[in-house]
Amino acid sequence: MDIRIRDLSVSFVTNGKNLAVLKNISLGLVQGTVTAIIGESGSGKSVLGAALARLLDPQAVISGRILYGDTDLLLLDEPEMSEIRGKSISWMAQNPVSAMDPLQKTGDFVTEILDFRKAFPSERLQEIGIKQLRRFGLQNAETVGQSYPGALSGGMAQRVLISAMTVEEPEWLIADEPTKGLDAMGRRQVYLNLCQLARERRMGMVLITHDLRLAERLSNYIAVMYAGEIVEYAGTGEFFASPGHPYSRGLVAAQPDKDMKPIPGDITDLPASASGCSFAPRCPSFCDRCSEKQKMVEKDSHFVRCWRYVQENGDTFR
Amino acid sequence: MKSAILFSLRKLFLLIPFLIGITILSFILGIIAPGDPAIVVLTMDGITEPTTAELTAMRHAMGLDQPYWTQYGKWLLHAVSGDLGNSYVTGKPVLGELMRRLPVTASLAVCAMGWVVVFGIPLGIWSAKNTNRGPELVLRIFSLLLISVPGFWLAIILMLVFTEELRLLPSSGYGSEVQMIMPSFVLASGTMASVLRLQKTTVTETMQKPFVLTGQAKGLPLNHIMWKHVFPNSVMPVITMMGTFFGSVLGGSVIIEDLFSIPGLGSYVLSAIWSRDYPVIQGYVIVSGTIFVVFNYLVDLSYYALNPSVRQEEES
Numbered sequence: 001m002d003i004r005i006r007d008l009s010v011s012f013v014t015n016g017k018n019l020a021v022l023k024n025i026s027l028g029l030v031q032g033t034v035t036a037i038i039g040e041s042g043s044g045k046s047v048l049g050a051a052l053a054r055l056l057d058p059q060a061v062i063s064g065r066i067l068y069g070d071t072d073l074l075l076l077d078e079p080e081m082s083e084i085r086g087k088s089i090s091w092m093a094q095n096p097v098s099a100m101d102p103l104q105k106t107g108d109f110v111t112e113i114l115d116f117r118k119a120f121p122s123e124r125l126q127e128i129g130i131k132q133l134r135r136f137g138l139q140n141a142e143t144v145g146q147s148y149p150g151a152l153s154g155g156m157a158q159r160v161l162i163s164a165m166t167v168e169e170p171e172w173l174i175a176d177e178p179t180k181g182l183d184a185m186g187r188r189q190v191y192l193n194l195c196q197l198a199r200e201r202r203m204g205m206v207l208i209t210h211d212l213r214l215a216e217r218l219s220n221y222i223a224v225m226y227a228g229e230i231v232e233y234a235g236t237g238e239f240f241a242s243p244g245h246p247y248s249r250g251l252v253a254a255q256p257d258k259d260m261k262p263i264p265g266d267i268t269d270l271p272a273s274a275s276g277c278s279f280a281p282r283c284p285s286f287c288d289r290c291s292e293k294q295k296m297v298e299k300d301s302h303f304v305r306c307w308r309y310v311q312e313n314g315d316t317f318r
Numbered sequence: 319m320k321s322a323i324l325f326s327l328r329k330l331f332l333l334i335p336f337l338i339g340i341t342i343l344s345f346i347l348g349i350i351a352p353g354d355p356a357i358v359v360l361t362m363d364g365i366t367e368p369t370t371a372e373l374t375a376m377r378h379a380m381g382l383d384q385p386y387w388t389q390y391g392k393w394l395l396h397a398v399s400g401d402l403g404n405s406y407v408t409g410k411p412v413l414g415e416l417m418r419r420l421p422v423t424a425s426l427a428v429c430a431m432g433w434v435v436v437f438g439i440p441l442g443i444w445s446a447k448n449t450n451r452g453p454e455l456v457l458r459i460f461s462l463l464l465i466s467v468p469g470f471w472l473a474i475i476l477m478l479v480f481t482e483e484l485r486l487l488p489s490s491g492y493g494s495e496v497q498m499i500m501p502s503f504v505l506a507s508g509t510m511a512s513v514l515r516l517q518k519t520t521v522t523e524t525m526q527k528p529f530v531l532t533g534q535a536k537g538l539p540l541n542h543i544m545w546k547h548v549f550p551n552s553v554m555p556v557i558t559m560m561g562t563f564f565g566s567v568l569g570g571s572v573i574i575e576d577l578f579s580i581p582g583l584g585s586y587v588l589s590a591i592w593s594r595d596y597p598v599i600q601g602y603v604i605v606s607g608t609i610f611v612v613f614n615y616l617v618d619l620s621y622y623a624l625n626p627s628v629r630q631e632e633e634s
Contacts, residue, residue, distance in 0.1 A: 055531055079539070086537030099532040101547045103626060113536040148626040165535065 001069035003029040003052065003089075003172065003204075008064035010047055010056065021047045023228045024064070031171065032202040034194075036215035036236070038251065039225035046094070048225070049174045049208045053091035054081050086113050090170040094177045096157035100149035107133070107145025110164040119168075132163045136193050155186030162193050166203070173197065174206040179214055187214070194218055212255050216240055224248045227278035230296075233303040244304035247279045277306070287311075321629070322622065329618050333611055340607035341397060344600045345390050351596045356380055358406050397604065403597035407590075412601035416583060420605070422492055423575070423582035427567040429502035430509075434560060438510040442517025442556075443549065446525065449518070461511035469570070473504045473577045490579035501578040505571060509563045513556055520552035527551070554624060561617030565610030 010022040021044045029035050037045045050056050052066060054073055066073040068089065073081070085091070093099035100109050107129040114120050120128060126145070133141035136159045149157060158178060166173060178194065179187040191214055197203040198218065209215055215222060215236070222239040224232040224247065232245040243249045250263035263282060276291040277283070283290065289307040296305045299313060348355075356376040360368040368376070377383050381392055396403070402412040441457065448454045464472075480500060481489040491497050524530075525548055533543040572584035579585070583602060590598035621628050 050531075053535055055534060082534075082537045082539055084537075085535055091535040093528050093532050093535070095528060098528045101529045101533075101551065103550050103624070104547070112533075113538060116538055116542060148630065150627050151630055161532075165532075168537075 001088075001171065002031050004065075004067040005029075005048075005052075006065040006067065008048075008051065008066060009062070010044075010051055011061045012057070012059060013061065018061075021228050022051070025228075025230055027223055027230060027233065029172075029204065029206060030221075031204050033220040034198050034205040034207055034218055035221040035223060036207040036209060036219035037223045037225055038209060038212060038215055040210070040251075042227075043225040044228040045208045045225045046176050049091065049176050049206060052172075052174050052206060053085055053089055055091055086165070086170060087168050088170055089172045089174065090165045090168070091174045092161055092165045092176060092178060094180060096154070096161040097149050097152065099161055100157070102149055105146055105148060106152065106160045109149075110145070110160065110167055112164075113168060128167075129163075132167050133160065136163050136196075137189055138163075153186075154182050155189055158182065158186065158190050159193060162190070162197075166197060169201070170203070172204045172206070174208070176208045177210065178207070179209065179211050187211070191218065212251065213257075224251065229278065229305065230303075231279065231305045233296075235301065238300075238302055242302075244302060244309045245279075245306050246283050246285050246308065250284075325622050326619055329615060333615055336611045337608065340604060340611070341394055342390070344603040344607075345393055347603060348393075348596055348600050349386065351594070353594065353596075354382075355596075356382060402601040402604065405590075405598050406595045407593050407598075412597045415586065415598065416601050416605050419581060419583045419586050422580060423567075423571055423584060426498065426502055426505065426571055426575070426580065426582060427564060429498045430506035430567055431560065431564055433503055433506035434510045434513050434563070438513030439517050439553070439556065442514040443521050443544075443552075445514065445518040446521035447544075449522065457514075461514050464507045464511035465515075467507070469504050469507065470573055470577060472507055473500070473574065476500050476504065492580045492582075497578075497580075501574050501580060504577075505567060505574050509560070513559060516559055517552065517556050520555055521548060524548045524552040550624070554621065557620055557624075558617055561613050561620075565606075565613040 005025055005027045008022055008025040009020065011018050011020040013019070025048060027035075037048060039045050047056065051062065052073075054076070056062065062074060064074070068084070073084070076084070100106065104112075107126060108115075110132055111125040111129040114128065115122060115125055129145050130141045133144055138144050138156065138159055144152070144156065144160065149160075152160065162178070175194065178190050182190065194205065194207070195218060198205055205218075207215060207219055219236045222232070222234055222236050223230050224245060226247050232239070232243065232248045234244070239248070240252065243252050247263070254262055277294050280286055280290040285308045287308060292307075294305055294307050296303050297310055354373075354377075356373055357368065359380070360366060360372060360376055381389055384392075400413055402416075404410060405412055405415060408415070445454050445457060476487075477489045477500070480487040487500050488494075488497050489500070527548075529547060530540075530543055533547060534540065571582060572588055574580070575582045575584035576588050583606070587599060587602040589595075590602070
């Protein structure tokens with residue numbers, strides 16, 4: 001089933017101040033496709049991922065809707081949500097080693113939820129765990145299954161985590177920075193694992209990443225986030241061929257294999273005005289209208305939230 | 319399994335210096351103690367007035383004219399074979415007297431441990447889950463009081479309330495379960511409150527760990543995660559604290575046993591101190607020191623059993 005996010009806002013209250021992390025996000029996620037969410041640290045992409053699995057801190061103030069089919073996930077209680085997590089929507093944490101209990105063997109970590117739900121007789125669990133680990137390229141799965149997280153390398157730990165979070169064959173996998181901190185070999189292995197899930201099993205994915213190359217190769221759609229808003233959404237090919245938002249252009253140009261040109265400034269240079277474009281203070285093509293509220297415009301399924309983009313493309317917008 | 323045996327043997331080997339240290343301290347206590355043991359032995363009946371010749375002969379017979387290290391060697395040899403000398407007061411072997419009273423103190427310590435385990439740990443977990451709510455704040459103040467209040471004061475207050483006023487619990491004696499309630503509670507109070515606070519802190523810290531969120535993402539309910547993951551990870555520092563506590567109960571029980579008239583090691587050594595019965599004090603130092611060291615050894619072994627990173631370090 002598709003996931004449709006409607007006007008999702010999340011804020012945290014710290015020291016009496018209200019800090020808006022996500023601002024009126026609307027995004028459609030199509031079943032069986034991969035949507036990459038890119039943007040720099042602090043843009044809110046991890047919060048968006050955690051919100052999809054309802055794993056935000058209880059202190060977070062959430063409004064809007066997250067429709068999974070016809071069910072609004074934000075209206076479910078914890079037991080109902082537990083039935084959806086892992087089975088239908090799985091979420092994969094950023095740092096695989098700390099995502100595991102240091103006192104639990106990785107084999108048990110992988111099959112724990114099957115054991116809890118009594119999905120299989122317990123004597124079969126070990127075999128299922130080993131099979132699942134082997135599926136993700138861990139050759140000595142028997143040994144790995146008997147070891148503790150502390151003994152795993154980063155790449156191995158990431159594969160164990162993928163094994164564990166997909167053991168119930170969920171329809172959706174939300175992967176938060178799956179290649180963070182890995183070397184080239186590890187990144188390639190994770191890419192192959194995720195590819196296998198997306199291509200062979202048609203698992204829908206939300207890929208939250210800094211890694212634009214991974215996003216380009218794995219995803220069908222790209223959503224660019226900046227300061228809690230989605231500023232651009234397009235098919236992956238279209239996006240990389242002609243990024244529309246000045247921020248997206250900056251991101252693409254900042255890649256090592258492109259110009260490696262950094263975007264000046266910092267995401268913390270947020271303007272005090274809540275009305276205008278939040279990227280305006282750093283924008284190379286800033287214009288007068290940028291201090292007004294800009295809305296998402298669409299041209300051939302390419303959505304951009306930018307006045308300059310409207311000007312460049314004339315009056316072709318709906 | 320092989321590495322488990324190696325680990326326990328290696329740790330056991332490391333105890334030897336500590337045990338030697340305890341015996342040296344205990345021996346030094348005998349040396350610096352005022353009074354001449356030869357005189358003490360010869361005047362034990364209270365009538366005899368020993369002559370100088372008798373004294374010299376006795377000193378020679380007791381080996382007191384030899385160098386200290388020879389004396390220590392002989393003394394240690396005796397101690398290891400179970401001979402800790404005789405009490406000046408009763409003339410009976412010290413070891414037998416100590417062993418007769420050890421079960422009393424041990425059962426007091428076990429009861430105190432019961433309070434710690436039954437109340438300290440669960441209330442600590444409960445506090446972590448209900449932090450900053452009304453009842454938790456009350457419990458926090460109460461536990462702070464238990465830590466700050468001296469044991470003898472608490473003992474007197476409890477006797478006033480439960481023995482004098484309510485007439486529920488006996489204030490002295492040993493032999494029945496009811497007689498253990500008050501002394502073991504007083505003995506446990508400070509540690510119980512410290513364990514409660516430590517357990518609360520470690521649970522709160524462990525609940526912030528990313529593996530809790532991952533457990534939820536798998537579809538596990540929070541209660542299951544609390545039991546299977548948060549609790550085992552949070553209890554290890556608490557076990558260390560309790561191991562140290564169980565050993566030091568022997569020292570802490572001296573005043574409690576005296577207050578509640580419990581015929582354990584503590585009250586025995588206290589009376590030995592009054593009557594300067596040095597062999598008994600020496601024996602007590604050895605026995606309680608050894609128990610303390612053994613309990614720390616057991617804590618080390620429990621680490622091996624509970625913590626895979628300790629195991630893996632050992633295997634590599």
